[in-house]
Amino acid sequence: MHYEIAIIPGDGVGAEISDEAEKILKAAADKYGFTAASKRFDWGCDHYLAHGRMMPEHALDILKGFDAIFLGCVGDANKVPDHVSLTMLLEIRKGFKQYANLRPIRLYPGVSTPVRTATPETVDFVVVRENNEGEYSGAGAFFKIDEPDGFALQTGIFSRGGCERVMRYAFDLAEQRKQAGYKGMVTNCTKSNALNYSMVFWDKIYQEVAAGHPDIATDKALVDAMTMWMVKKPEWFDVVVASNLFGDIITDLGAMLQGGMGFAAGGNINPEREFPSMFEPIHGSAPKYTGKRVVNPIASIESVRMMLDFLGEKDAAEGIGAAVRSVLAQGAVRTRDMGGSHGTDAMGDAVLQALLAD
Template sequence: MKKTYNIAVIPGDGTGPEVIREAKKVLTATASKFGFNLNYIEYDFGGERYLRTGETLPDSALEELRKAHAILLGAIGHPAVKPGILEKGILLRLRFELEQYINLRPVRLYDERFCPIKDKKPEDIDFVVVRENNEGLYAGAGGVLFKGTPHEVAIQESINTRRGVERCIRFAFEYARKRHASTPWRGLTQEDIAAGRRAQVTLCGKTNVLTYAFDLWERTFHEVGEREYPDIKRNYAHVDATTMWFVKNPEWFDVIVTDNMFGDIITDLGAMIQGGMGIAAGGNINPNGVSMFEPIGGSAPKYTGLNVINPLAAICAGAMMLDHLGETAAANAIENAVIYVVRNKLKSLAAGKMGYSTSEVGDMVANAV
């Protein structure tokens, strides 16, 4: 009997429904080939529902979503809704209440034609960012005094707990170990390999200025690494230096672990060096609960309904979802199909410049699986 996965689908706003349509097309074709079923349960959360009902995410929906095997999200953001309402009411609430404490962002270049950095090839840009997803500046701690006056005071606090930091760091080490289970990372020296190292994890922070938060991060990083992961090389880089090395020497990175704010920033730069938002996918992970997968770009309202948006990020998010569910062969088949289409078919990864429509790109990937 075929295994069935219940997938909660939130197409969302703007071009979200268009890219999710293509992701489902590819996922359905892949499931058929690899012998499992995907049962999609759709939800209309987003800007249109909010404008109609004043509701972002009902409490009852959270209980339903907890019962799904995974969540596939399109995009959240509506031009008629004040920024922050949908993002906090839907995205952040899902991440926090479902305790999706890891944001996982692979950064992999599929075709050097689409890299804005001169002379960088696919083997040079192949790393993963592990971003803490439930704490930091995004925890919502702070307040305002004397708002609207010349004496206004705004305070935004970064919350970092030993529990939250340690579980994020441990996830990064485990992911690095799994990523190089068969072959050591190509950036290791012969001395590293002789010492039994298989992979590298870089802590990205700002220890010289954020002396409380990143003292906790740095101590935890080295304590956990030394005690439990002698096979993983440990490295540290300030966040400003990290952005510099992303551009100058991205091949220096294997797995990066960082806090919520820094992770949010550096992953957008990562998207650009891998070819743009049209190819960048991410996962919001609860290793012991329900996880959510999404293209990291926005809702792109100016392209809505034109059938020109790049669906590959959503398709790659679907591949990440299958890998998370244990369907690794199926996930690899989707990624290989995406690589084939990118290298052999597309003129660009930008919306309206691909040489094909959104639906045609989805068809090509589905046929290549």
Template sequence: MARYRIATIEGDGIGPEVTQAAMAVLAEACGASTLAFEMLEGGAGHYVKSGAVLPEDTFAGCRDADAILHGAAGLPGVVYPDGTEVGNDLHLRLRFRLDLYANVRPIKLLPGVLSPLRAFEGGGIDYVVVRENTEGLYASRGAGVVLRDEIASDSLVVTRKGTERVARFAFDLAARRSGAPRDGRRRVTVCDKANILRSYAFFRRICDEVHAGYPDIAIDYAYADAITVHMLKRPDFYDVIVAENMFGDIISDLGAATVGGMGISPSGEIGDGHALFQGAHGSAPDIAGQNAASPVATILSGAMMLRWLGDRKGDASLGAAADRVEAAVATTLREGRAVPRDLGGRASCTEVTEAVRRALA
């Protein structure tokens, strides 16, 4: 049986707990001999000890692995001299060095989860935010200017290459999906501020050009401020949303809030040759070591990893395992077998993990 090398960085705070939970579930779903988890150092805690948030041997391990699984990173007060957080720099460095240009955030209301948008419970929220991950406003990371301690500036960068490839990723994803819950229509919504800034008008124009190669998929447009209203009032309209880096960061967190919160929201950072998967939440150091964290986001991120790896390697068994993991999580939540605390339940991280494993078995 094939063995796939998974570079695994537990990181900080609740990172080790949720990573171990995901590893246990994935091993249950795939069989113990399918995935080889290679544990690597990195994160804010490692920076405090060694001065390196991402050691070179960890980067090499990630570069050479079949996929990357990450827990969480960041600790209070651990910052660089310019005030930016050390923990975030772990996956940012991996993102830029491995060219993980598409940040993929599924927004799906799971069975048994109460949404603040009660009118859409029962299958009304199921879309994906695809965020350009290597440029936009965040391309200024570490390169902004502070002049005379009076003026600070960062540059917004939008390139043809970057926009073309993330737009193509979004349209390809829409082609594989079943369409929006409201009407079954496959569509890509371009989120921008093309009415104000030339950089976003350029982003929209490039998306239009890419759309010409996908005549069976509809294209839609929404300004970044307006889409925050639409995501609350008509989330069932959306199928795939593509956005510049910062806008995608903001609206994906809003989407997560409508389906139960960050604790059950998975994410993937995907390039042409590499991919990293982690829960969308932070390191939550206030509950670290208390067995109180929800492992659901990391478990579902692991399912995303299996599906990506199965597609890349032509291994249908990994896609089937991903389906089983997602079904087991849905069963666990729908039947109330173990409801994590951030969803109003009392189950510990360990109890949720074991309930998902039992549902798999």
């Protein structure tokens, strides 16, 4: 098989961690008998300063011809306001109907975490976040913004179709995980006691979708309680389905369970494969570290693993996962966030050597 991969390094440390992702991608292709051609697009805050847009107007037309997209990171508040820089990410997610944001929360042996209850045995679940609508629909307005009685409206949009499709994806994933030995449960992360329209509607659709998956257990947690239980008893969870805002929040907590943002990988999935899906580390652009090559590239390498798994290159994905586990468990190479002194390249090279040696 041959794959065309679009790489958008983005801002800050994006170019550095994209180098490591691309290195692992090409090595996996060589080892496991497929080819992967990558093409970089220098879109982001510098592009905005030069052209008034984070990416060209026809960017989606360019990207739709690729099999998958790797996004390094987006944003540099010193150059462009965050609500402006985020438009690139949202435009790709919505334009390509990447409605399922997939966030594995897994703690590898050899990685420390500030959460005492988090161990490799207790932290191994997945959050499925609705990725196209909800609280991030962008609907609202300012009224008399500079006046004493000024106000703003931010409207969350929860469509039946939008809720159903992401919940079906979560239940289908739970079925797959159950076959692999997991408990087979979907937790509904909600706040229907206070959000008496949007989340009541969300809960209703969750129950309807659950009825079509009788072999999967159901569970419900208000989002505030969810954050407590993720710390107190992380082993309880299998698959969690959450709205755009709630999913965004709880996955950062999940990243701390798994050792920090340097280990947090994610996928923006178009399950029907009508458009390319996009894979990215979650840690952001970290402008203050730009050029220092000290950022942990594991999240980027894990994003490549997720990409290859989605593309059907299961052996390659498993090989990368095994290489990451081996390097982290041995502990000989540790980046700054792990309490060590090794840089981005050293960690990437260690994973590469483990991959080739396997």
